[in-house]
Structures are given as structure tokens and as C-alpha cells.
Amino acid sequence: MAADPAVPATPPVAEALDGRRLFVTGTTGFLGTALVERLLRCAPGAHLVLLVRPGRKRTVEQRAQREIFRNDCFDRLRDEVGGKEAFEALVADRVTVVAGDVATDGLGLDDHGREVLAACDTVIHSAATVSFDSPLDLAVEVNLLGPSRIARTLADLGVAPHLVAVSTCYVAGNRRGAAPEIRVDDSPFWIDVDHRREVEAARRVRADAEAASRSPENLAAFRAEAVDELGAAGGPLLAEKTEQRRTAWVKDQLVEAGRARAASLGWPDAYAMTKALGEKALGEDRGDVPVSIVRPAIIESAWSEPVPGWIRGFRMAEPVIVSYARGLLSQFPGVPEGTVDVIPVDLVVGAICAVAARGPAHDDGSPDITQVASGSSNPLEFQRMVDLISAWFTEHPLYDRDGQPISVPEFKFPGRGQVEGELKRATRVLTAADKVLSALPLRGRQAEWATDLEERREMVDRASTYVTLYGAYTECEAIYGVDNLLALHADLTPDDQRDFGCDPRVVDWEHYVREIHLPSVVKHARVRTDGRTGGSEARSTRLRRQVLSDTRQMAAFDLENTLIASNVVTSFAWLASRRLEAADRRTLTLRLLAEAPSLLRLDARDRSDFLRHFYRRYEGAPAEELFADSAEMLSELILTKSFPAGIRRVREHRALGHRTVLITGALDFVVEPLRPLFDDIVCTRMTVAPDGTYTGQMTEVPPTGESRAQALYDHAAAHGIDVAEAVAYADSTSDLPLLEAVGFPVAVNPEARLASLARKRGWLVETWDKAPGYAPPRLPLSRPPGPRRERLRVPGHRRPERGARRWKVGP
Template sequence: MSAFFNLSSSTSLLASKTIVKLYSNYSKHIASPEKRMLYICRSRNPVIKCSGISPVFQDTIASQGVEMCTRDGIGIVQFLTGKSFLITGGTGFLGKVLIEKILRTAPDVSKIFVLIKAKSKEAAAQRLKNEIIDEEELFKGLRQIHGKSYQAFMLSKLVPVVGNVCVDEDEANFIAKEVDVIINSAANTTFDERYDTALDINTLGPKRTIGFAKKCDKLKLFLQVSTAYVNGQRQGKIMEKPFCFGQSIHTSSLPKLSIEDEIKLVSQSNESQKMKELGKHRANSFGWQDTYVFTKAMGEMMIDSLRGDIPVVIIRPSIIESTYTEPFPGWIEGNKVMDPLILFYGKGHLTGFLGDDDGVLDVVPADMVVNATLAAMAKHGTSAKPGCNIYQVASSVANPLFLKELVQFVYQHFTSSPFIDSKGIPVRVPPLQLHMSKEDFSTYLLRHTKNRTGLGNLSKTDEKLSRKLNIICKKLVEQANYLADVYGPYTFYGGRFDNSNTKRLMECMSEEEIQTFGFDVESINWKDYITNIHIPGLRRHVMKGRGLN
């Protein structure tokens, strides 16, 4: 070891002991001695940072083809400054959080081209104004920073671009000369979407966008926002690995997955009414739980097969929920995976659901996903080396949220802060029950709904009211069973997403960068997040305050 280090006299003893300890702890996980020492370069330990690692060691690391992480960090703000970005999906939940963070932390970016589905440039500009610039709460911090100049600042940075998943030809040539980074965040996230619709947006969309990327003169990086659930029905610890073209989760699947054949199947189908069923059937055949994650996985395959020498980063977040701290805690837009269930429960409509007490729901706050995205973007955009780098931003390995804890936290929130019904009466909820089988859940639903509607107490003579309540009861049960079909694969999900690449990415950051762009999922206090941040955020931003005191 002494051959690699030149320690200053003031820190040599303490640093050398720390180095030996770190070397010992990590050596069993890394193949070669030279690569093992990389952990010391990444350490945020001030003793290690000031120890003075010699150029001899740096040369040794470089000779192994391993990137060094310096005490100066990644240089996230420096990378963002002066750059131009093309963002698809910029009017979506995550896209807005991303745009806000870029403009707040790096106001000297050149331009952000925002791809917007619209019939004309005027319509696109209006959507940009309505959905981003005039969004009062999310961009409140930027309004305070820029004051009366806010509108002018936003219009000087954000450029609406007409397009649906990819840029229209009229504007493509100009943007191709300007853009440094493409962020493909556009997606159809409906789990049971029509197969043709999901395939067009989630699979062919990335194909078109990476095709456009090849025309960009000074492109430094292509970044795809995917989902950790592209891993389908894999079990156990799931590593951060790219998909090979045509790879299936079910390795025994016959015939083998062919994206070209899937596209032909959809284009030649005459049964447009059965597109939802077709998507689910095809997904299940190859080992994915639904159309959404199946088509997203094929989108990743398209990117990896067509990227050529373009540096690619794929961000795989798990279930993205409300912001943890930035720009303020609890901002959310629309219902995400667990949110309809939480709100149905809080209103007294649902007191049980399908799930395993010991199961894990992999959740990650939106601002942590954005911070990891920007860190990965800066790291690989600066080096601009060809390759495909995968980052799973997930909590199930690092800091799991167990379902039995989640239902307890939700119950505690609505017990202390219940919904208020239309008559001004607090809605009192019992503890939420989890059912291990759909049969148990259906039986429970029927009994619960009859009791709730009063159907079980009606006399046989009141047939008209009985029929009416029967119809209501049937609809409520159908709705709950539908939720069970859609969300059951996630509440019983057996995979756990490894995030080693993501953790190493944060180890490359300086202390300043961690303060501004941190994404340490291990730091999340789930009880505080669910009861004091997420559910209050849902009630304020999704429910718009309805049902509050």
C-alpha cells in the first residue's frame, strides 16, 4: 500500500489507519487491488480527502480504465451552465420538478427546449405558459428570486417545441445544432393502456428520439427516464444492468421476443377494442406484469441497440411520489401508484386491500429522482464516453418501506387528521386490512360494501331501493377489484432493486453538491414522510384542500 500513497505528515498516521480500514472493508467486493483503492478516492471522509493521494496511485487507477472521483465533486452546476437541453415529457410531474431544479440551481443555462404536444406553435406556447410558467406553487421559489422579472426570465430560458414524443421536422434542424443534452422523460404510465398506444409512446418514442440524437452536432449525452419495474417479474436482488435487444424476463419464452414482430402484431390487428387485453397478454407471455413496464423495457432495448457512440444514461426510478424537501416538501401532481388507495381509504370507501404484510412498496420522492438525474447527467456528460450507464433510484434494498408499516402510517394520519364529509362530520377509519388472496379480498369487499350502503339491513319489501343499492354495491366492488388487478403485482412484488451504481454516484459528489443535489434514500424517515409530507401533499395538491377542516 505504501507505494501508492504520499501522506502529509500532519495526517499520515490517522489517514493511513483509515485507509487500511476502508481497504479491508471493501476489498472482498472488488476484483483487483487497484480498483479496490478507488473507494478511498470516493470517500467523503475529510481525513482521507486531505491525505494527499499521490500521482503514482492516480496513474495506476487510470491504467485500469477506472474513473477517479476527486474532492471537487462531479461539477454539476458547472456542467449545467451554458448548456442547452431538449426535454420530452416536460409538462409532466417529474419533468416540471426537473425544470424547476435546473433553473433554480443553474440559472445561467442557455436554453431548455420543451417538447409539447400541440397543433401549432401558438398552442404549444400557451401550454408552456399554463402548465409550467403559471404553475403557482412549484415555481414559487423562482418567482421570489426573480420578482417582476420572473416571466421574462422563464421565457428567455424555456422554448416550446411542437411535437409528440419527437421533434417536428420544421424545428429539428435548428435544435440539432443547439442541444447539448436530450432528456427523454415522455411516457404513457397507465399500467393497462392500449397496446398500440403504449408501444407508440414508450417503445417507438425512444427509437425516434435516439434517431434524432444522432443528428445533433454537439450532443454530449442522451438520458432516458425509465422505471425500475422494467425488470418485470424478476425475484430477489435486481442489479443495474442494461437489456439486450430482444431479451425476455422469462428465458424459456417461445417464440423469442421480437420488437419488430410486436409492432407488426399491433399494426395488423383488426380488433382495436381488445388492445388492452392484447398488451397485458403479450407482457405476461414474456415475463412482465403489465403493458406499461413491458413497452418501457422495449424502449430501453431500442436505445441501447441504436445508440452507437452516443453516451447514454438510463435512470430507473421506482414508484415516484411527492417531493421530500425541494422545492418544498409534499408537492405532487396527479395520483401515483399508492395514492388512489390512500385517498379511498381516508374517505372511508375502502378499509382493506390486496397485499402482503411483509411485502415492500418501493417508493422514492420526486426531488431525489431529479437530483440523481442531474448528477448522472453531469458525470457522464462531462466525460462524454460512449456507453450505457444504468442508475436505479430505489429504496427496497437501501431503506425498504414495508406494507405493514405503510398501512400503519396511513391509519395514524387519518386518525389524527380525518377527512371531513359533505355534512361536516369527520370520517373515522378502522385499521387498514391487507388480504393475501384476491378471493379473500373480494369476499371482504362484498361484505364491507353491503354494510356501508345499508343493503344488508333492508327489508325484503323494499325491492326498488334494494335494486338501486345492489347496482351501487356492484360498481364499488368492480372498481376495487379493478384496482386490485392493476396494483396487485406491485403490492406483491418480489424483486428488490439494487442501487449500487446510484450510491457510488453520490460518493463522487462534493459536500456542497450533496447539500444541493443529494438523493440518499437511506436518510428517509418513512413515518415522517408518509404522515407529515406525502399525505398532506396529496390532500393539498391533488384533492385541492377538499375534506380538510
């Protein structure tokens, strides 16, 4: 839209910003990144000071480079200035980064930061916790107190630059009809709330939740949940998971407290509530600082600047759109004829820049309001948006893992309560089925059943979360006035309307949704958009190539159910039955079968305790004979139960020059025949009595759980190996410490729990089969030795042989 020639135009935005120093917060976020890019590209005379919170491992300069300037948002500017080096020189010349945090009094600035802030002409405050499920206390500290902290810090410095505070249209709350560009407390529907008491209450809720989370009952529940998820993963990992559960519980309490408090006051969530109270607090605490407030609606991908469709992260609409395209969501609360008030990010950036260039609108510096929304001037109806999305995904469907196109369902608009009820029922059914499958001893391909079911349950949980978070917004029937916005745009020169335009009427919704937004959403969601099964490299192929790279340094292997389909019980049964008579062999078999359930429970609870308990059975066994018998067991049992692909993998690593190490809880005489395969073997050993028999007691802590990971660290340190370049193969959650210790974990024939974790974490999963054509005996018993060989008998048998040595093979 051209400016009216009869109305004197304001100075061009770039000219007004020339020579100014702008202090900007929130620049690592979606809106902040786009704002920095526009100011650098279209206001070449402006100098930017970016407030960045220090990271745990990175300086603020490193965070700025990594999280702001490496973003593809700056690709256009990089090309325009002549490449990477020229762009870096531009940033070094026009950008200053200071450490600070708007959630801290005084903004956490050091003396240098305060000095830099004091020299700034304009402050643009866009930092916020924008999540709709933020904990109440975090939303209070950042959204409510953040703007006031900036104003108070400026007052302490004795300066009064123009403060442009970014808020949200949803400060109007759950209202219907017109929501004009007025201060929140000027609304006839405003409920007067003391924001200071809300701050105190939020902090008390945090303290109360923290205290409650540490009650014995809750800690026991968190521990039980950790065990249920990780099984016998070892003390440190279970402790870490328990603490994660505790902190998640505290967050949930604070999220629910925020949601409940917001609902009681007429806001959809704590985000909108704290933003509204933040505006009120800023009006009271601003002192002499002139203030302008910019309120965007739902910010989505760019209309044209810096390029059409630019987006960072998943906004509000993207998770719902992708879930619908995947066939997960067929209904969502909302009013079909209602307005979905979305606004492209570049129009919001244009409005912020124009307001900053214009300066305060009121002579007394009191807050002026500019709402950046589309609903009143260029409405997009919910039904129309859904029709556009449905048509687009019908023409461009997503594909499932089997390469089949996903048909999008007919979308319905029931009430929020109905949708939440149906999703809760689905969650209960899937959770019950998941528990049943998780309790079964499923491995490898069978474990994928449980993994697929869990993934489905998580998808339903995710859909339920979307309904809870966004349902209130899709049902919102407020219409946000934009008179000030349109006037702001009209006062711009034609060139500024091109570079800093903010008129929502320019958006052609059909073109935007079909040609700009949806292609961008699909690209950033990294979903499957074709049915090809062989056209692109499979993810497993890429991961396998990484683990077999010649840059790897070590490969660590578990044994049981990783290289062989066997376990310590199987080995014991074979060795113990080697010198038993027929009757005693039957007795041994029956005992082991009867004990199987209790042994499985003990193994699932604590692998180390299980080994200590089970290895007591070797008390009195002759060490020399067991070593001899184990050599025969290699060919008769171990190799017949081995996974040929696993044996080949060990040899592949050795051929690549990787150091191979077997780390297992199996006994030394059982694994001794495998020594030619490995450079080193870490295993369990038992003490030997003076008469040459085993005592049934281990010489040291068996390599299970965290001790297995420690063995890996010790071995790597002894040989100068970087564990980040190591590979580990294992099958159970009890091996998680080992798998997490290396840079390249591989889950082999995983049990259900590990299969699920491996999929979530993006690990390579290998399914190795036993040699085809071999049918092993049902019971892992050895063939009886010849008549000349000595036989051992189970103690208590009615016909003991006179003078025979006894080996206690019973429990």
C-alpha cells in the same frame, strides 16, 4: 452525506451544466415539471429546450405556460427572482419551446425544431405514458419506440449529444430478490423478445379491435348502452355517447391485450414491458449516441425540493390511500413484511441532473444504469406504511357528506384473487340494485337513492381497478440495487448534495409519511377534512350565486316537472274531461290508466315520437274552446301543481335583467296563460282545419332533444346573447342537449339518470316542492261545467247526444 475528501470530486453540477443546451421531453408531466424547475433554479447557466406536443386548441407555447410554468412547483423560484414579471422574463430568456411528439417518427419536428435539437449538448428523455392501464399500441409507440426515435433523429442530424433516458425499476419484471443496476438483456432472467415484432403485433391488435368495434352486433350493443345511460336524450347526444362507448371498448381491448402479453412474459403490465423493450431497442439503435439510463421506482411527493410535499396529480399510492381513508378499501393485496419501493420526486430529479452533468459513464457510450430506489438502502415495509397511514387518519379522519368522521378499517393483506373476487361480487349486487332503482320513476330527493347507489357502485369499480392496476406492484418482492446511485451521490460536492442530492437514506419514513406525504395527499384530493356543516359555503350556494349573477344574460326553462308537477297527459285529461258526461269521464280515466305503461315506454324511448302519438288525440277539438278552457286550467290545475320556488326563480331572473324563455313540448294553448312570466315562449303548435278544429298534427318539429337546444341557439343568436352566459333549467335526460348547450345548467327535481349525471358533472341541483298544504285530487279531471254548457262525448258511447260535436278523446 459529505463527499470523501480523498476522492476527487466531479465538477459541481451547476458548473458542469453552465452554458449547456438541454433538450427535455415529458415536461408537462409530474417528473418533467419538477426537472424543469430544478434546472432553472439550481443551474442558472443552462438553457432548456422543451419538446411539447401541440394541443387541439393551444399552441405549444400556450401549453407550456398553462401546464408547466403556472404550476405551484415554481412558486419558490418566482419568489426568489422577485415576482411574476421577473420569473416570466427568466423563462423567456432561458427556455425555448418546440413542437413535437415522441410517438411520431422524426419526433414530429419542423425545420426549426430540428435545428434547435441539433444544437443541444444533452437530451433528457422523460416523456412516457406512465399509466398502468395504457392501451398496448400507445405504450409501444411512446415507451418502446420513443427512446429509439430520439436516437435515430439525432443520427439523422449528424449529432451525438449525451442522451439520458428515464425508464423504471420495474423493467426487472415479476422477480424476487436482488435486481441490480444492469442492462435488461444482461439479466439471467431476460427472455429474448424481438421488439420489432411486438410493435407490428400491437398495431395489428389496434386494427383488429377497431374493425371488431364496428361490427353490427357491437354497434347495436354500444347504442343500447348509450340509451340505457342517457334515455331519450336525442339523436346527436346518443350518437356521441355511442361513439364514446365504441372507443372505450377498443381501448379496453388494447389494455387487456397489453396486460395479457406482459403477464405472458413476466411483467406486471404493458408499461413495465414496453419500458424494458424500449431499453433493449435503444441499446440496439443508439448508433454513436452515448446513453445513460435512469430507473426510478414508484415516484411520490417531494422530500424537500422545491418544497416538502409538492406533488402533481394522483400517483400510484394516492388513490389507494384516499379510498382507504374513505372506508372503501379495508384490504389490499400485498406482503405485510414486503418492501414498498417509493422514492420522493426530488431525489429522482437530483439523480437525473447529476447524471446529465457527469456525462456518459462508459467510454464507448454504451448504456450505463442508475436505479433510484429505496428498498435496498432504506426499506419501507408495507405493514409499517399501513400502520402509519392508519394512525394518521385515526387522528385526522376524513368526513362524509353528513359531516360525520369516517373510521378507517383494520387493514388486511389477502391475496389478489380473493380481493378481486369480493369486489366483483359487490359490483354484481350493486349493479342489480342500481338497475332496479333506475327503472322506477324516482325524482328529486328520491332520485338521490339511485344516485347514492350508483356512486357506491362506482367506488367499488374504482377499488377493483386499483387492485388490478397496482396489486402486482404491491406484491412485487424485487429489491432494486442502488450502488451506482449511492456512488453518484458520494461524488457530489457538499453544495451539490444539497441542491442535487439523490441519496434515499436521507428519508425518514415516519416523518415523510405523517408530516409530508399524507397532508399533501389530503390537500390535493380535495376531500372533506372537518365535520362543519355551516362554517364554509355550501357548494350549492356557490353555484346558485353563479346562476343568479347579474352577468348572466338569459335563463331558459323547461315546464313539466321543472316549473309544474304536471305533464302533457295531465293537461289532456283535464281539458278532455272538461265537457264530458260522467260515464265518458270514467271511460277516459280507465283508458289513460290502461295506456300509462306503454306511454311511459314510448316517452322514455323518444320524446318527439311520444308527443306526435299523443297529440293525435286532439283531432277534432275546437281550438277556440281549448284556449278558453286553458285559461281556467291555469288556476284549477297548473298553479296548484306549480313549484313556487320555480316561479320565484323565473321572476328573479327577470328582475336581474336576464331574458327569460320557456322552451317546452307542451301545446301553445296550454302555456299561453303563462306568457306574462316570460319574455318568449317556444312551444308546440298544431294545425287548424277550416272548421276551426285541430287536426292532431304538429306544425313543426316539437322542441325536444336536440331541437330544444337548437331553439336555444336560434333564440340567443336573434337577441345577441352568448349561450356561455345562459342558464337552463330542466328535469330529464331528454333535456341534456339543452342543459349542455349553456354555461350554467341546473337540474331541477331530476330523474335518477339526470341526478347521477348532474352530480358527476358538478351541476347545480335544485329540489323544488309544491306549495305546502295543498292536496290535489287523485285524478287530473276538471269539474263538470254548468248544465247550460255543451258537453262532448266519447265516440262509441251507447247514448250519444243528437247533433253534438265530436272530439276524439280516445287513443
